Amino acid sequence: MTTPGVVAIGTSWGGLSALGRILSSLPGDFRSPIIVVQHRSKDSDNLLAKLLQDISDLKIHEAEDKDTLLPSHVYVAPADYHLLVDAGEVSLTVDAPFRYSRPSIDVAFESVARSFGSAAIGVVLTGANDDGARGLARIIALGGQGIVEDPKTAEMPVMPEAAKRASPSAEVLPLQDIPARLVRMVNAPGQMKRKAG
Amino acid sequence: MAVQIETVRPKQGDAADAKPDLERIEVELLLEGVYRQYGFDFRSYAYASIRRRLWKRIESEGLTSLSALQERVLHEPEMMEKLLLDLSINVTAMFRDxxxxxxxxxxxxxxxxxxxxxxxxxxxxxxxxxxxxxxxxxxxxxxxxxxxxxxxxxxxxxxxxxxxxxxxxxxxxxxxxxxxxxxxxxxxxxxxxxxxxxxxxxxxxxxxxxxxxxxxxxxxxxxxxxxxxxxxxxxxxxxxxxxxxxxxxxxxxxxxxxxxxxxxxxxxxxxxxxxxxxxxxxxxxxxxx
CATH class of the missing domain: 3.40.50.150 (Vaccinia Virus protein VP39)
Structure with missing residues (x-):
């Protein structure tokens, strides 16, 4: 794998602390761009990006349209927009909410799957609905890899349970093990042959 | 001149699982066809969102590929009308933001x-x-x-x-x-x-x-x-x-x-x-x- 691909993380209820746990543990030289889709109120500003920046060595932005995806940068989907990707760029839309969500994890993951194929890694964390399950299955169907937070460590297990059901081949890991796994997959891809399940 | 014909292994899976580059070719052909047949020019629209909207139309028509949608759109003006709405309507709200x-x-x-x-x-x-x-x-x-x-x-x-x-x-x-x-x-x-x-x-x-x-x-x-x-x-x-x-x-x-x-x-x-x-x-x- 020559291009570092992309890591897409989706979460809802309980997401802030789970994201904090992951982004504070990833090294500043993490080789992939990271996309974060966290459900939140449509009026929320860029506070989420600011809070995450305080605890992370990565560069965290609230995504703007046509942002270039750069390694070790994190792009947080803005409230009330869908985040899509194409050719290494962010592409925002205000298309109708998908299953009540905008941003929708499924919409973002589907786009990541279609654009990055086998270079896509999808991660589903804590949440109280099933958004992300379809998207993660799509990432895996198009050759990418999937990680699901162990529902036992999730503040709300509904979202990871749904993702697990939809993607039996996804790796299920406790939250605290996800950062190290991502580093192995992205920064040392030679060792990523192992398949857990 | 001898032409060597390579044997190409058929691809597994349906067109929805096709690799990204082939998909881009199909999207571009469809948009080019729409432009030349009907004059609507979506060729410079953002690829990621147009791709999503095309796939939504494909799925709601019970089709399975971009090429299948292309055939319908080029031959059926009614399908073009539907697609025109899909591609050109932007959703908004009063006092958004x-x-x-x-x-x-x-x-x-x-x-x-x-x-x-x-x-x-x-x-x-x-x-x-x-x-x-x-x-x-x-x-x-x-x-x-x-x-x-x-x-x-x-x-x-x-x-x-x-x-x-x-x-x-x-x-x-x-x-x-x-x-x-x-x-x-x-x-x-x-x-x-x-x-x-x-x-x-x-x-x-x-x-x-x-x-x-x-x-x-x-x-x-x-x-x-x-x-x-x-x-x-x-x-x-x-x-x-x-x-x-x-x-x-x-x-x-x-x-x-x-x-x-x-x-x-x-x-x-x-x-x-x-x-x-x-x-x-x-x-x-x-x-x-």
Missing amino acids: PGFYVAFREKVIPMLRTYPFIRLWHAGCSTGEEVFSMAILLKEEGLYERSRIYATDINEVVLQRAKGGIFPIDRMQEYTDNYIRAGGKSSFSEYYTAKYGGALFSPSLTKNVVFSQHNLVTDKSFSEFNVILCRNVLIYFDKELQTKVHELFYGSLSMFGLLCLGSKESMRFMRYEQCYEQVSGEKIYRKVK
């Missing part, structure tokens, strides 16, 4: 007060929610009587809807909340009456509005404006087309005219960036040279 309207009241209105007559262009107005929002704001600021809003869209169907001034009644709670947070000075319910199963907005709001068809991709400037509003429309275009439309906006703005973009759009990397100064954290830019 209330913070924008607050900034407009604070930063833009004082400048507009100094003008005897105000010309605004709402480019890509879709079904008109934001046009009515701006009309309400201008009214409350006492500027509506000397304003004219040119509201344009590529799509005649949405313009007709906008002209009708009827919006879904079930959105009124949301719009009322937006209105209040946008700094509304009256009671939102005064602007509409429940009628025909919807909320019919006062015709006084559209008496200074001119709705007309205009295509940002192909049409030229048609006047000079003090304010151009084009929020969350350019995100559907690729960078090259964005640059072209910025050129059109620059040429259509009077000196010190204001350009209002969506809150996640920016002038970065645009040739005209240095011709504007940003007057607010919301994406409001003032032409300064």
